[in-house]
Amino acid sequence: MTFNFSSSLFIFFFLWSRLTLADSPHYGRQFIGLTNFSEFTKGRGESPDESEFVSAEMATQIKWDELVVSWNADLPKGVVLKIETRAIYPAHSTRFYTMGIWSGAADDRRRMSVKDQKDNDAEVLTDTLALKAPCDRVRIRLILSGAGNVQPPPLKFLGLSFADKKYEAPVLPPNRAAWGKSIAVPERSQLDFPEGEQSWCSPTSTSMMLAYWANKSNRPELNQAVPEVAKEVFDPNWPGTGNWPFNMAYAGSFSRMRAYVSRFSDVSELEDWIASGIPVAVSVANTVLKGAPPREGPDGHLVVCVGFTEKGDVIVNDPGTRQQIRRVYPRENLVKAWARSQNTVYLIYPQGANIPDDRFGHWDSCKAEFETDH
Known part of the structure; x- marks a missing residue:
């Protein structure tokens, strides 16, 4: 769903969403x-070169306890954008939490997540706001520095992905239109780069997806090498390249591109995207994907879902492999491994792309009605 805060469009959205x-x-x-x-x-x-922009209060249609915010902006060098959010309860509001600080250049040391954000209401886990009690209202604040007297803020897109961690979604019927289909996404390996062998799965996946659109849309500027993507998405407070919104902020900084983090509820939604010819990166537990029990400690991994076999098993480009990057994993392995991240995905595509019908309100399904000129 796409929100617009002018009064007439807000009324339209309110009625439309409920219908x-x-x-x-x-x-x-x-x-x-x-x-x-x-x-x-x-x-x-707070300082003379800063301006802040505060949204109206937004109501969600679910009670949520996790929020991931994505942003797409084309910021000039020297301009810094801070994205903040607060949860609103009937009796009180939380403070504003910083979800990320993004800059117009990768070498700007102000580009980072913010550590040590924890209180009685919530905690920020690098890129995810985790509430201690569920909520259904939110407000966004954008703080811009180095941009002068600008209105509105130079932002193309802001995506809010809400999740109820305790909700157990039922298994839905598969979308068999995706079975037997495989998308020609360029294959790349993080193991080709010594500095990225253990940690570059996310920028490698982002690089593969951008390269796919470079080929499909005849846009060579989207074909970015893995080390370049890794440099652009590096978060010194992670520390590393696995910050989900940072990867999407980089991909979405290209002209006419849309990129954001979302959370699905079922594999059939991945099949919807594959049937539409659009690859999707999925965040999984690496050992579980390969059929082993969950292991203690960090086990997060990003792979690009590029298709499904005739029997419904998943086909992925796995950046953590070298000799055979395109691999097939059992469907049940994907379900278990993907659940460890609350079914987190990267969605990257050109604005105006023929994205699938949004059956459950899990992606940017109404952009055509409220698109801007960016």
Whole structure:
């Protein structure tokens, strides 16, 4: 769903959302996309070169306890964007938590996540706001520095992915239109780079997906080498290249590209995207994907879902391999491994692409109605 904060469009959205989605299950997930920021309330920041832009209060259709925020912006060098969010309860509001600081250049040392954000209401786990009690309202604050007197903020897109961690979604019927289909996504390995052998699965997956669109759309500027992507998405407070929104911020910084983090509820939604010819990166537990029991400690991994076999097993480009990057894993392995990240995905595609119908409100399904000129 896409929000717009002008009064007439807000009323339209309110009525439309209830007519189309009120009776549809969200299965513990909801996505809200924003493309028009002209109605954000502008104010002064803490320093003379800062401006802040505050959204109206937004209501979600689910009770959620996790939020991942993605942003797409084309910032000039020297300009810094801080993205903040607060949860709103009937009796009180949380403080604003910083979800990320993004800059117009990778060598700007201000580009980072913010550590040590924990209180009685919530904790920020690098790129994820984790609430201690479920909520259904939120407010966004954008703080811009080095941009002068600008209105609205130079932002193309903001994506809010809400999840209820406790919700157990049912297994849905598969979309067999994706079975037997494989997308020609270029194969790349993180193991080709000594500095990235243990940690570059995310930028390698992002690089593969951008390269796919470079070929399909005849846009060579999207074909970025893995080390270049890794440099652009590096988060010194991670530390590393696995910050989900940072990867999407880089991919979405290219002209006419949309990139964001979302959470699905079922493998059939991956099949919807594959049937539409669009690859999807999925965050999995690496050992579980390969059929082993969950292991203690970090085990997160990103792979690119490029298709499904005739029997419904998943076909992926696995950046953690070298000799055979394209691999088939049992469907049940994917389900278990993917669940460890709350079914997190990277979605990257050109604006105006023929994306699949959004059955449950899990991606940016209404962008055509409220698109901006960016």
